[in-house]
Amino acid sequence: MSLEYKIVNVVATCDLGVRINLANYARTNVASVQYNPDVFRAAITRLKDPSSTILVFHTGRLVITGAKTCDTARSQADRMKRLLKIRKAPMSFKVQNIVTTASCHKSINLVALYAQIVTHAQDKIKSVTYEVEIFSGLQIKLNQGCIIVFSSGKIIVTGFTSRSLINECYDEISSFLTQYGSSFIRASSIGI
Amino acid sequence: MGRTCPFCSSSEIDEDPSRADVVCMSCGSVLEESAIVSEVTFQERAGGHDIVGQYVSRDRQQTGLVGVPGLSRTESREVTYQKGRKLIQEVASQLRINQHCIETAFNFFKMSVSRNFTRGRPRSHVVAACLYMTCRLENTSHLLLDFSDVTQVNVYELGKTLSNLTRILKIQLPTTDPCLYVLRFAIMLEFGDKQKEVVTLATRIVQRMKRDWMATGRRPTGLCGAALLLASRAYGFSRSISDVVRIVHISDTVVRKRLDEFASTPSGGLTIDEFASVDLEHSEDPPAFQEARRRAREEKRKKEERDAEAATKELAPVQKEIENALKAKLKKSPYGKLIASSVGEDDVDELSSNIGQMVREEIIDNVYEYADDDFYDDDPGPSSSRRIDCGPTLEFLGVKPNSSIDESVVSEDEEILVDDNDFDDLDDSEIDSYILSESEAKLKSRIWMKRNGPHLVEMERKRKLRQEEEEAKAKDPNRKRRPATRKRDPINAANHSDAMAQVIKEKKLSTKINYDVLAEIENGTLEILDDAPRHAHMTMPKVLKGEQIVEPSSPAREEEVPEAPAESSSPPENPLANLLSPKPAFRRKKQSAMAACLADAAAARMAKAKRALAAAGPPPPLSPTPKRQKRDQSPVKSPPSNPEPRVTRSAAKSKV
Numbered sequence: 149m150s151l152e153y154k155i156v157n158v159v160a161t162c163d164l165g166v167r168i169n170l171a172n173y174a175r176t177n178v179a180s181v182q183y184n185p186d187v188f189r190a191a192i193t194r195l196k197d198p199s200s201t202i203l204v205f206h207t208g209r210l211v212i213t214g215a216k217t218c219d220t221a222r223s224q225a226d227r228m229k230r231l232l233k234i235r236k237a238p239m240s241f242k243v244q245n246i247v248t249t250a251s252c253h254k255s256i257n258l259v260a261l262y263a264q265i266v267t268h269a270q271d272k273i274k275s276v277t278y279e280v281e282i283f284s285g286l287q288i289k290l291n292q293g294c295i296i297v298f299s300s301g302k303i304i305v306t307g308f309t310s311r312s313l314i315n316e317c318y319d320e321i322s323s324f325l326t327q328y329g330s331s332f333i334r335a336s337s338i339g340i
Numbered sequence: 341m342g343r344t345c346p347f348c349s350s351s352e353i354d355e356d357p358s359r360a361d362v363v364c365m366s367c368g369s370v371l372e373e374s375a376i377v378s379e380v381t382f383q384e385r386a387g388g389h390d391i392v393g394q395y396v397s398r399d400r401q402q403t404g405l406v407g408v409p410g411l412s413r414t415e416s417r418e419v420t421y422q423k424g425r426k427l428i429q430e431v432a433s434q435l436r437i438n439q440h441c442i443e444t445a446f447n448f449f450k451m452s453v454s455r456n457f458t459r460g461r462p463r464s465h466v467v468a469a470c471l472y473m474t475c476r477l478e479n480t481s482h483l484l485l486d487f488s489d490v491t492q493v494n495v496y497e498l499g500k501t502l503s504n505l506t507r508i509l510k511i512q513l514p515t516t517d518p519c520l521y522v523l524r525f526a527i528m529l530e531f532g533d534k535q536k537e538v539v540t541l542a543t544r545i546v547q548r549m550k551r552d553w554m555a556t557g558r559r560p561t562g563l564c565g566a567a568l569l570l571a572s573r574a575y576g577f578s579r580s581i582s583d584v585v586r587i588v589h590i591s592d593t594v595v596r597k598r599l600d601e602f603a604s605t606p607s608g609g610l611t612i613d614e615f616a617s618v619d620l621e622h623s624e625d626p627p628a629f630q631e632a633r634r635r636a637r638e639e640k641r642k643k644e645e646r647d648a649e650a651a652t653k654e655l656a657p658v659q660k661e662i663e664n665a666l667k668a669k670l671k672k673s674p675y676g677k678l679i680a681s682s683v684g685e686d687d688v689d690e691l692s693s694n695i696g697q698m699v700r701e702e703i704i705d706n707v708y709e710y711a712d713d714d715f716y717d718d719d720p721g722p723s724s725s726r727r728i729d730c731g732p733t734l735e736f737l738g739v740k741p742n743s744s745i746d747e748s749v750v751s752e753d754e755e756i757l758v759d760d761n762d763f764d765d766l767d768d769s770e771i772d773s774y775i776l777s778e779s780e781a782k783l784k785s786r787i788w789m790k791r792n793g794p795h796l797v798e799m800e801r802k803r804k805l806r807q808e809e810e811e812a813k814a815k816d817p818n819r820k821r822r823p824a825t826r827k828r829d830p831i832n833a834a835n836h837s838d839a840m841a842q843v844i845k846e847k848k849l850s851t852k853i854n855y856d857v858l859a860e861i862e863n864g865t866l867e868i869l870d871d872a873p874r875h876a877h878m879t880m881p882k883v884l885k886g887e888q889i890v891e892p893s894s895p896a897r898e899e900e901v902p903e904a905p906a907e908s909s910s911p912p913e914n915p916l917a918n919l920l921s922p923k924p925a926f927r928r929k930k931q932s933a934m935a936a937c938l939a940d941a942a943a944a945r946m947a948k949a950k951r952a953l954a955a956a957g958p959p960p961p962l963s964p965t966p967k968r969q970k971r972d973q974s975p976v977k978s979p980p981s982n983p984e985p986r987v988t989r990s991a992a993k994s995k996v
Contacts, residue, residue, distance in 0.1 A: 282499035
């Protein structure tokens with residue numbers, strides 16, 4: 149079973165290297181900038197097309213969220229550099245988190261899945277949590293990232309910082325599903 | 341107790357506590373006398389007979405030794421256990437948890453204390469987690485919500501603590517079964533005599549829900565609530581949703597939703613009797629999965645519709661062409677003449693065939709136009725009025741015209757965002773679109789200052805304050821100055837022994853060593869004399885005597901060990917004795933230890949030398965002797981005049 153995933157959110161940080169006067173930036177420069185220092189010490193800029201939200205701190209560091217791909221995040225950082233009218237070239241950019249979703253198109257019995265993971269996959273995972281009274285999904289914490297599985301067959305994978313790691317993770321998931329899936333996947337559920 | 345006599349192997353043994361004897365009845369041998377018994381004894385006192393001894397509880401609560409000074413009253417861990425136990429008792433009594441569970445929970449608590457789990461966590465969290473874990477393992481019908489109510493802690497925090505605890509204690513908790521909670525809630529709903537039947541039916545419903553995959557990922561209480569509602573209605577009890585909500589701790593939206601979901605399953609369509617008797621084989625997909633599938637299907641359908649429309653639009657001109665061709669054909673055909681015959685050549689004789697043709701064509705065009713208008717007109721209002729000529733109107737027929745035939749255009753929806761990827765030429769115009777114009781900037785500036793101005797002033801003030809503080813601190817004359825650490829000169833030495841020598845010189849490693857003597861040893865100026873005869877189990881000297889010991893290593897290597905390869909038979913004076921001499925007696929042990937270290941080094945070197953020599957005779961075992969030296973040196977009190985070779989066997993070895 150091959151899982152096709154979609155990247156839903158990319159969070160990245162960037163250091164522009166110069167100090168920024170946030171009050172000036174927020175007041176006069178740009179539309180769609182929120183800066184309320186008594187609430188939070190960063191200016192919140194929202195860009196469109198492609199849309200993303202960027203937090204600008206007075207040290208010159210940025211936090212970029214809401215981008216749909218890593219390249220988008222990178223280009224947003226460039227845009228911010230231009231918006232802030234910063235000519236300095238060096239900029240350290242790092243993707244911190246990539247959130248992806250996928251669907252295996254089959255309904256999953258989470259209780260059975262929990263049992264299977266506990267018996268078979270203990271070496272790769274840090275912990276498994278399935279607490280129905282707390283959260284309706286089954287949460288698997290790996291060494292670097294986290295997987296959430298729902299009974300509708302939808303899977304969320306977050307916490308990884310690069311595509312290759314995500315691909316690895318999804319390969320592992322699909323191999324686990326093909327190997328042990330018969331015990332927790334509803335046999336007759338048909339995909340779309 | 342099954343004791344047997346060791347002499348005659350008889351098991352008839354008599355124990356008499358009054359005489360404190362244990363005697364064998366068959367052979368008469370006394371097995372024990374004055375045996376110590378552990379019985380409760382009483383003594384006579386003024387008030388009556390009192391028990392001897394004190395009652396000591398299992399948890400070692402020390403109440404007896406109050407008056408002894410210097411003895412801490414209770415250990416910290418005991419205190420932790422006591423407090424934990426007390427809290428567990430409190431919480432458990434409020435939730436009516438039985439004693440066995442309390443004991444188990446206390447054991448969990450003790451385990452968590454030993455794994456440092458209670459540090460940095462409020463005790464109530466840990467206690468609640470331990471108790472809930474016990475309840476889960478015992479399959480009681482306690483919810484995490486109950487613990488949250490009692491301890492007034494956020495249920496999600498408790499959940500986090502619980503998952504941490506299970507991870508640390510490496511315990512897997514069984515998953516909650518909704519059927520467990522049915523009885524508990526049924527009791528609270530007060531069904532009276534019919535409680536048992538209601539509970540049975542509700543349990544069946546819950547099981548059916550589980551089979552229909554309604555239960556994965558859902559709170560068990562919601563399912564219970566819905567099931568109990570159905571069961572109560574089935575038996576004629578009028579329990580409303582709000583009753584259920586009050587007892588089950590779940591909101592009414594959820595209950596309604598569960599009811600709807602159950603109704604949409606095939607089991608939901610059965611009557612009560614049918615349900616009670618028949619158990620359908622086929623199980624349903626979970627509702628979330630059904631939702632997702634339904635949405636996907638909807639999307640697909642919409643997409644297809646849109647595609648169809650686009651296709652139709654494409655086809656329209658082609659269609660028109662075809663129709664025109666057909667029309668032309670019709671005009672020439674006899675049918676055309678038939679249509680136009682009413683207005684025809686009969687009346688007007690002058691009409692030539694051409695004109696007749698033209699007129700006929702005109703008529704047919706009109707007919708087509710009329711038909712086209714009716715066909716292609718999207719606006720139903722006027723067309724319905726125009727249709728009066730054609731025939732009976734829809735109103736006449738009694739059918740109301742539906743004004744909203746169909747939304748012409750499906751709302752352009754939110755599925756796929758076009759993701760434009762050309763950022764190579766991100767031109768300034770786009771950036772400029774973000775930047776405000778002068779007037780806009782002024783306006784925004786005014787608004788912003790109004791909102792955030794005071795805060796800016798505050799920030800400025802705080803910054804100034806902090807600066808002043810720092811300046812004051814820098815200038816403070818009373819500031820303690822740390823003594824500047826003197827920079828040490830780097831050590832230049834040819835080899836490690838020189839380096840060691842320098843370090844020792846500088847640092848003066850110990851005050852108990854006579855460094856002068858050490859220096860003398862190092863320089864080799866110390867004369868080595870020893871008159872004492874050889875000890876019996878020193879085989880080495882025999883080999884050494886009369887032989888030149890060629891030192892395998894350079895003389896500078898060993899600074900503390902005398903390296904005289906002399907073949908003199910005179911026993912060496914104890915060089916270490918000199919070391920020992922001026923010092924008071926009680927320090928000798930330390931010196932002897934030092935001497936032992938030196939001796940070890942000497943012995944090792946000697947062994948090496950011997951092996952290198954390949955002399956006759958096996959080398960004696962050197963390792964056991966150093967230990968013996970230590971022991972032997974302590975009783976030595978008057979070293980200088982003592983010619984005993986045993987004083988320093990090392991010296992003896994290291995000589996010659």
